[in-house]
Amino acid sequence: MSEMRSHGPDPVPVVEGSAIGIIPNPMSGRDVRRIISQASVFPNAEKASMVLRILRTVGTLGVERVLLSTDTFGIAAGVQREIKRLSGARSSAHVRWPKVEFLTLERPTGTAADTTAFAETMAGRGSAAVVLLGGDGTMRAAVPGLGDTPMLALSTGTNNAFPVMIEATVAGIALGMIATGAAPEPTTHAKLLHVEVTRANGGVRHEAALVDVCVNTLGVLGSRALWKADSLRESYCTFAEPHSIGLTSIAGRLRPTGRDEPRGVAVRLDDPSVAAHTVLAPLAPGLLEWVGVLGSTELQLNVPHPVELDRGTIALDGEREVEFGPDDAVTVTLAQDGPRVIDVPTVLAASAHAWPTTTCVFA
Amino acid sequence: MTQTLSTLGSDAPDASALSEAQLLDVYRTMRSIRAFEDRVHEEFATGEIPGFVHLYAGEEASATGVCAHLDQDRDTIASTHRGHGHCIAKGVDIKPMMAEIFGKTTGSCRGKGGSMHIADLSKGMLGANGIVGGGPPLICGTALAAKIKGDGGVGVAFFGDGASNQGTTMEALNLASVWDLPAFFVAENNGYGEAAASTWSVSADNIADRAAGFGMPGVIVDGFDFFAVYEAAGEAIRRAREGGGPSLLEVKFTRYYGHFEGDQQTYRGKDEVRNARENLDCIKRFRQGVTESGRLTDAQLDEVDAQVAQLIEEAVTEAKAAPVPGPKDLLTDVYVKY
Numbered sequence: 001m002s003e004m005r006s007h008g009p010d011p012v013p014v015v016e017g018s019a020i021g022i023i024p025n026p027m028s029g030r031d032v033r034r035i036i037s038q039a040s041v042f043p044n045a046e047k048a049s050m051v052l053r054i055l056r057t058v059g060t061l062g063v064e065r066v067l068l069s070t071d072t073f074g075i076a077a078g079v080q081r082e083i084k085r086l087s088g089a090r091s092s093a094h095v096r097w098p099k100v101e102f103l104t105l106e107r108p109t110g111t112a113a114d115t116t117a118f119a120e121t122m123a124g125r126g127s128a129a130v131v132l133l134g135g136d137g138t139m140r141a142a143v144p145g146l147g148d149t150p151m152l153a154l155s156t157g158t159n160n161a162f163p164v165m166i167e168a169t170v171a172g173i174a175l176g177m178i179a180t181g182a183a184p185e186p187t188t189h190a191k192l193l194h195v196e197v198t199r200a201n202g203g204v205r206h207e208a209a210l211v212d213v214c215v216n217t218l219g220v221l222g223s224r225a226l227w228k229a230d231s232l233r234e235s236y237c238t239f240a241e242p243h244s245i246g247l248t249s250i251a252g253r254l255r256p257t258g259r260d261e262p263r264g265v266a267v268r269l270d271d272p273s274v275a276a277h278t279v280l281a282p283l284a285p286g287l288l289e290w291v292g293v294l295g296s297t298e299l300q301l302n303v304p305h306p307v308e309l310d311r312g313t314i315a316l317d318g319e320r321e322v323e324f325g326p327d328d329a330v331t332v333t334l335a336q337d338g339p340r341v342i343d344v345p346t347v348l349a350a351s352a353h354a355w356p357t358t359t360c361v362f363a
Numbered sequence: 364m365t366q367t368l369s370t371l372g373s374d375a376p377d378a379s380a381l382s383e384a385q386l387l388d389v390y391r392t393m394r395s396i397r398a399f400e401d402r403v404h405e406e407f408a409t410g411e412i413p414g415f416v417h418l419y420a421g422e423e424a425s426a427t428g429v430c431a432h433l434d435q436d437r438d439t440i441a442s443t444h445r446g447h448g449h450c451i452a453k454g455v456d457i458k459p460m461m462a463e464i465f466g467k468t469t470g471s472c473r474g475k476g477g478s479m480h481i482a483d484l485s486k487g488m489l490g491a492n493g494i495v496g497g498g499p500p501l502i503c504g505t506a507l508a509a510k511i512k513g514d515g516g517v518g519v520a521f522f523g524d525g526a527s528n529q530g531t532t533m534e535a536l537n538l539a540s541v542w543d544l545p546a547f548f549v550a551e552n553n554g555y556g557e558a559a560a561s562t563w564s565v566s567a568d569n570i571a572d573r574a575a576g577f578g579m580p581g582v583i584v585d586g587f588d589f590f591a592v593y594e595a596a597g598e599a600i601r602r603a604r605e606g607g608g609p610s611l612l613e614v615k616f617t618r619y620y621g622h623f624e625g626d627q628q629t630y631r632g633k634d635e636v637r638n639a640r641e642n643l644d645c646i647k648r649f650r651q652g653v654t655e656s657g658r659l660t661d662a663q664l665d666e667v668d669a670q671v672a673q674l675i676e677e678a679v680t681e682a683k684a685a686p687v688p689g690p691k692d693l694l695t696d697v698y699v700k701y
Contacts, residue, residue, distance in 0.1 A: 027583070030571055032595045034580040035602060035610050041575050044568040073568040219379030220652065223584055223594040228377070313379075325656060 011096055012062040015180040019065040020058055021122030021149075022051055023115060023142065025134035026073035029157040032223045038286035040158040047133050047156055048078035050168040054131060055083070057172030059098040063179045066098045067127055069118040076102055112141035119145030128179040129342060131171060135160045136246075136317035140210050143192070143339050150178070150186050150340040158285045161211045161244045162317070166344050174347040183351040190338035191238035191264060195314060196304075200327035209316040212237045212248050213332050216320075217312045224319040229289040233309045235267040236299060236332045246318055249281045254296045264299035264334040268308075304331040378590040378597075386653055389431060389589060391667050393423040393646050396448040398675045399457060400620070403447070403464060403478075406679065407624040413466045414477040419448035421619035421636075424645035425551050426452035428592025429519060429612075432600045437516035439487040439505040441498030443551075444479045445618075446491025449521050455483040461678035467685035473696055474688045495556075496529025498522055499548060503535050506544035506609075517603045519547045525556025527570045536577040536611070545603040547596070548574075548611040551586070553618045558630045571613035579609050586616030587643040590652070616645075 024047040033039040055066055070076040083097055105117050115132075119142040122130050131152040132142050139153045139162050153163035154171055177183035193213045197205040214226060215234035226232075226247065239259040240251035251257070251265040272278045275292025283289045299305065307314075307330035314322040314330065324330055381389070400420040407416055419426070422445075430440065430452035442449040450460055455471065463470030464478050471481045482490030489505065492498050502518035509516030526532050527550050539546040550570040554561055567573050574581025582599075584591045592614060599610040617639050621628045653659040 026568065030569060030581075030583040030613075032582050032584070032598055034582045035595065035598045041572065041581065043572060072562045075568075217379070218377060219656065219658075220590040221588070222378045222590040224591070231377075323652075323656060 012060065014064050014096075015062045016064060017126065018063045018179045018181075019067065019126045019128060020063060020175050020179050021067040021069075021119070021127035021130035022054060023069045023118050023122070023130060023132045023134075023138075024048070024051055024071075024075050025115060025132070025138040025156070026071040026075050028134035028138050029159075031225045033159060033225050033227060033284045033287075036227060036287065037284045039284055042156040044073050044075050045078060048075045048082070050133055050154065050156075051075065051079050052082055053168040054172040054175065055079070055098060055100065056095055057169050058176040058179065059096045061173065061176030061180060061182075063098050063176050065101065065126075067101050067103055067122045067125060069114075070102050070104050112137065115141035116145040119143075119149075120147075121145075123147045123149035128185070129175055131175055132163070134163065136162045136211050137319050139163055140208070140317045143208065143210065146339050148340065150342050152342040152344070159245060159318075161241075161246050161248050164344070170348070171344050174342055174344045177347065177351060178342065183347050186340045186342055186347075188260065188340065189336055190259070190341045191301075191334060191336055192338040193236050193238055193264070194333045194335055195316065195322065196331045196333070197314075197322055197324055198329040205322065207314075207316055207321060208338075210238065210338060211317045212246075212251075212315075214247050214315040214318075215307050215309050215312060215330075216315060217309065218320065219312060219323065221313060221320045221323060224321075225284075226315040226318060226320055227284045227287060227289075229283060229291045230271045230273065231312075232269040232291060233312070234307060235265075235269060236305065236334070237265045237267075238334065238338075240265045245282050245285060247283065247315070249283070250279060250291050250293070251296060253279050253281060254293065255298070262301055262336065265296060266299045266305060266332075267296040268294040270294050299334045301334050301336055304333045306331050378593045383658065386659055387663060387667060389427055390646075390649060390653075390659070390664055391671065392427045392430075392452055393589065393649065394667055394671045395457060395674070396420075396423045396426065396451050397646060398671050399447055399451060399461070399678075402675050402679060403461075404620060404624065406465075411683070412464055412478075414479070415444075416464065416478040416624050417445040417622065418618070418620040418624065419445050421639060421644070422551060422553060422586065422614075422616055423448055424589040424592050424649075425549065425586050425614045425616070426521070428589050429521075429547075429549055429596040429600075430454075431593055432597050433487070433517070433519065435486050437487075437509065437514045438519065439489055439502065439509075439516070440519045440521065441489045441501040441505075442491045442521050443498060443523055443526065444491060444493055444495070445523070445551075446479070446481060446521075450481050450483070450488055450491065453483075453488045454486045455481065455488050457674060458678045458681060461675075462682040462685050465682040465685070466687055467682055468688050468692070469681070469685040473692070475692075475696060494531075496522060496526040496531040499526075499532045499535030500538075502546050502548075503538045503542070503544060506539065506546040506603075507542060509545055510542075515545075515604050517545045517547055517600050519549060519600075521549045521551055523556060524550065524552040524554070524561035524565055524570060525559070527552075527565060527573070528556070533577075536574070536579070536609075539609040540578045543606075543608045545606070546609040547599050547603050548609065549596070550611060550613045552613055552615050555618075555622065555630070557622045558626075560630070569613055571611060574611040577611075579611060581611040581613065583613045583615060586614035587639075587645045587648060589645055589649050616643075
């Protein structure tokens with residue numbers, strides 16, 4: 001005689017129209033810092049696993065639909081294969097998978113522009129939030145496409161300041177609760193550093209950074225990464241945490257500034273072999289370097305700050321992006337007009353009572 | 364005229380600190396490779412070139428960016444079947460190279476090797492190699508020699524995405540790691556192993572990811588950008604030279620011609636090559652970068668173009684006029700006495 005086994009409470013009902021977007025960047029975590037230090041290599045198979053954990057979680061919480069970016073590096077393919085396999089497995093019969101739409105781009109470029117395009121598509125197709133798996137560069141690339149859609153930034157490596165290292169399942173809970181209306185969306189906007197480069201011919205280039213702008217003496221974009229202490233001259237930061245890794249760790253040592261404070265930090269730097277003051281800072285994982293410091297100041301909102309160096313490159317969130325010369329005028333302006341960012345601990349702490357329960361267990 | 368990059372040496376400065384002469388040297392090398400390959404492409408179509416040729420056009424930034432850090436005396440490279448660019452970047456003379464491709468006695472190997480076997484040990488160029496995955500084990504040998512001699516020499520193996528799947532490559536990566544050799548593995552991922560897309564044929568997401576399995580760092584660079592390759596290769600070679608052990612660099616780009624001359628390339632997208640030539644080309648990008656920043660002028664670069672064009676013209680004319688090996692040459696230069 002077979003025994004009926006209890007399956008527990010009924011599943012959480014699906015909230016019609018609820019949706020989130022997921023963008024795992026297949027190219028993050030592969031730059032030259034793996035040679036010069038011990039920066040981690042984050043395998044794409046693990047990114048696929050993170051996506052699967054988010055899918056399971058938001059599905060369980062009643063999210064109807066997930067939009068997932070596709071790639072040629074096996075992340076989306078791995079997710080598709082696993083969903084197919086697990087959906088038919090008896091052991092996971094109780095798991096409710098959301099409807100997953102695999103998004104493709106008409107003209108993929110294999111560059112950061114693809115991240116922007118995916119973010120824009122997801123925001124335009126009803127995603128309550130977009131979660132990004134990558135590094136600082138991935139997050140920066142998503143910003144122009146997100147519009148007012150909140151982002152959740154998950155780190156896939158050891159070399160990031162903006163995205164956080166938090167278990168994808170827990171991030172999925174926050175996403176699921178926001179997407180189904182069980183928790184409120186974030187209301188405040190992150191800070192951005194706007195860089196304006198006015199060329200001699202009158203042309204103007206605009207760029208923006210989520211974490212920091214670092215003006216340096218290197219004359220070419222090269223391998224993009226920036227880690228040579230003697231090349232650093234000016235560092236502008238939206239926030240500066242003493243426990244951060246990378247260029248903002250310099251300001252984090254001198255003038256700690258929180259992500260939610262209405263101000264930033266500017267630090268003037270010099271070659272440590274000639275500077276009167278030096279600080280030891282972790283410029284990359286495993287790479288503590290002496291950095292020459294001339295001084296630091298508070299960076300006020302909406303006040304353009306002219307760059308003093310007359311030739312070099314500008315690194316945005318750790319990667320060299322703009323070359324400039326003596327005929328170019330460069331300004332950096334801090335503004336509170338960045339994306340709305342989901343802070344997982346804040347969301348969960350504020351709405352723990354709203355987690356799905358069968359009976360009220362809260363006093 | 365054929366000497367390239369010799370002024371840079373092993374203590375090359377940061378890419379942004381390259382002097383005017385060094386930048387011109389870099390440009391001359393990349394332009395020489397392009398002009399050489401474009402001309403071989405034309406000449407092959409006439410039927411005068413025996414054997415197969417595999418052209419390197421589009422990939423110039425890789426060989427140039429890596430070899431810019433190498434000395435002729437103590438550093439060695441092992442190449443592939445697509446080896447003309449590596450030869451030129453390592454300083455092999457262009458006229459004997461062209462003669463070799465035409466199978467003439469004035470060639471680098473006296474006409475007995477052809478395109479896939481050009482070698483010049485005096486320049487530290489161990490040879491192009493018809494065996495896919497044949498180069499990496501050779502480099503373990505030269506790197507071991509350099510380590511024993513203690514001369515700071517580095518062995519560099521260029522190999523493709525197809526070769527990244529070969530057992531010889533895996534064994535070499537393993538050996539270099541366990542022996543802690545001053546070796547540098549450059550995976551030139553041009554997207555295709557013959558006609559098979561590397562996104563299908565390479566099981567890892569990136570060739571660079573395989574490095575972790577052998578206990579060495581692996582990084583990826585944009586192969587269309589000379590400065591990106593130059594910086595990353597510089598760090599890897601410095602690491603090897605200073606006793607830090609081997610590393611792997613994956614250079615991603617595409618080739619402008621087929622796998623071999625005559626390849627119909629039905630496996631490629633319609634606009635794939637055109638897009639790369641128009642929007643990504645490493646020589647265009649280099650030229651634009653150095654002229655816009657005022658480090659070089661168009662006039663300087665045009666002069667290099669003219670000099671290279673003349674050199675290639677002379678190389679082809681002289682190669683065609685040179686004699687082919689005769690029956691008396693059958694057994695010469697074939698066997699080596701130890």
